[in-house]
Amino acid sequence: MLCWQHLLNIFSVIIATFILILLFYKRRFSYWKNRGIEYVEPSIIYGNTKENFTGGKSFGTALAETYHKMKAKNLMHAGYYLFHRPGYIPIDLNLIKHIMQVDFPHFTDHTGYINEKDDPLSAHLGALGGERWRSLRVKLTPTFTSGKLKLMFPTLIEVSNELIKVLEKECRNGPVEAKDISARYTTDVIGTCAFGLDCNSLKDPNTEFRTKGSRAFDLTRSEQLSSFIGFLFPDFARLCGIRQIPKEASDFFLDIIRRNVEFRENNDFRRNDAFQMLLDMKNGGDSNTRLTFNELAAQAFVFFGGGFETSSTTMSFVLLELALNEDVQIKLRDEINTVMSSYNNELVYESLGEMQYLDMVINESLRKYPPIPINSRECTKDYKVPNTDLILPKGLVVFISVQGVHYDPEYYPDPEKFDPTRFSPENMGKLPQFAFMPFGGGPRVCLGQRFALIQTKVGLIALVRNFKFRINPKTELPVKLDPLKFFTGTVGGLWLDVEKIN
Numbered sequence: 001m002l003c004w005q006h007l008l009n010i011f012s013v014i015i016a017t018f019i020l021i022l023l024f025y026k027r028r029f030s031y032w033k034n035r036g037i038e039y040v041e042p043s044i045i046y047g048n049t050k051e052n053f054t055g056g057k058s059f060g061t062a063l064a065e066t067y068h069k070m071k072a073k074n075l076m077h078a079g080y081y082l083f084h085r086p087g088y089i090p091i092d093l094n095l096i097k098h099i100m101q102v103d104f105p106h107f108t109d110h111t112g113y114i115n116e117k118d119d120p121l122s123a124h125l126g127a128l129g130g131e132r133w134r135s136l137r138v139k140l141t142p143t144f145t146s147g148k149l150k151l152m153f154p155t156l157i158e159v160s161n162e163l164i165k166v167l168e169k170e171c172r173n174g175p176v177e178a179k180d181i182s183a184r185y186t187t188d189v190i191g192t193c194a195f196g197l198d199c200n201s202l203k204d205p206n207t208e209f210r211t212k213g214s215r216a217f218d219l220t221r222s223e224q225l226s227s228f229i230g231f232l233f234p235d236f237a238r239l240c241g242i243r244q245i246p247k248e249a250s251d252f253f254l255d256i257i258r259r260n261v262e263f264r265e266n267n268d269f270r271r272n273d274a275f276q277m278l279l280d281m282k283n284g285g286d287s288n289t290r291l292t293f294n295e296l297a298a299q300a301f302v303f304f305g306g307g308f309e310t311s312s313t314t315m316s317f318v319l320l321e322l323a324l325n326e327d328v329q330i331k332l333r334d335e336i337n338t339v340m341s342s343y344n345n346e347l348v349y350e351s352l353g354e355m356q357y358l359d360m361v362i363n364e365s366l367r368k369y370p371p372i373p374i375n376s377r378e379c380t381k382d383y384k385v386p387n388t389d390l391i392l393p394k395g396l397v398v399f400i401s402v403q404g405v406h407y408d409p410e411y412y413p414d415p416e417k418f419d420p421t422r423f424s425p426e427n428m429g430k431l432p433q434f435a436f437m438p439f440g441g442g443p444r445v446c447l448g449q450r451f452a453l454i455q456t457k458v459g460l461i462a463l464v465r466n467f468k469f470r471i472n473p474k475t476e477l478p479v480k481l482d483p484l485k486f487f488t489g490t491v492g493g494l495w496l497d498v499e500k501i502n
């Protein structure tokens, strides 16, 4: 009798918990319905992210599909659920412009998770918000002025010469993986230009700088889930010591940065690079504005991380499309050779401005494969959406589907086609503002945009001038985007047959 009573009690508790969970989700998932905003029906636990976790779709692709579904209904915006947390998707470009630029004071923050105690590198410029972001942004803005970029140019050329030497050797042994060779180049560029360190990853693909650099972005499924927990329940995540950057990658970078600081301080060594600017901010100024070691390290890390992953993704997709479109490859090589022939066959900083077709090819690649397919903003002050009665409350997350906009046939007819002429000066002039936003926009626009473009151009010029590229059958076509990565990446790699031009 007692045993039955026990079972009945347990059963009642289970049923009550189940009902409570259902009620919780019913209430949560009525958020957009109550406001009369269309949304895709969410599932319990996942919200609208089920396809990302169980359907093998990347987060960027899944959000882009929602964008297209809502755009087909002529909607200016839509609701979204990241697990149980409501999010907002602006679709109309004018609305996107308002959020990112015109009404920026309502959307000053990204939606990053920071855990300074256990994961000091997580407190970088891209994740910081409010006043801390503003004052740091002002200080870091001069890092990549054209004067500074010009000074870095000879270093870029040196690394690109090494790239040619290494690829010449490696292409004799079989197909080359475009992301790998591009990432080794960008690792060495960022290492020298930002830190004054010789990372050596072109010569030695297994150098720690390269492996630990990749590890910071190649999150395992459980690390990806932890990072979502950090985003959804930041206080709880901090209490549990949940991190954003894997410990082994973080320990490696903290150690390198510490040794670099000590070397420069102990030897009174100065160098005109991004690291020196950070070091001056650590040692100068007043106590309110001075950076701590951890703050310096986080910013150095974002230069490295922001720089190497996104730029190498860009380079590798350009190489893929050149291999798939031989006519584009030949035209680009002709342009590079013609411009360089008027500078004694040397690559000089000024000549980059004359390579218009190179700009067009890179832009079209950034359109088709935006390295960061989703941009985000957090509503930091209640906001009334223009021409509607909808109020976005403080704390609401805004997801901007960069991939969705970049594949919108209203702006880019036949969007799957790789067509650099979309970015000819005449056609670019016709593109509405914010229809092309691989670097984001408004006051939070990518800090390293100019540096990224220069390092990508120098690398591509070296490659296209010296090698021919063809697709190797090992490359799965059409390319499948990796569902595990937040940044755009492929499953299986981009394998190319490379032939040296004599």
Ligand code: HEM
Residues within 6 Å of the ligand: 110, 125, 126, 127, 137, 302, 303, 304, 306, 307, 308, 310, 311, 314, 370, 371, 372, 375, 376, 437, 438, 439, 440, 441, 442, 443, 444, 445, 446, 447, 448, 449, 451, 452, 453
């Ligand atoms: C092709 C290469 C790159 C792409 C596509 C890219 C893209 C982006 C995007 C989309 C954002 C967010 C902008 C927004 O919210 O509106 C961003 C922010 C940022 N990027 Fe880049 N990036 C690239 C290269 C670089 C490089 C080379 C560096 C530094 C060396 C860098 C440093 C940063 C930093 C520090 C931020 C945070 C800015 C802030 O929140 O104030 N990025 N980037």
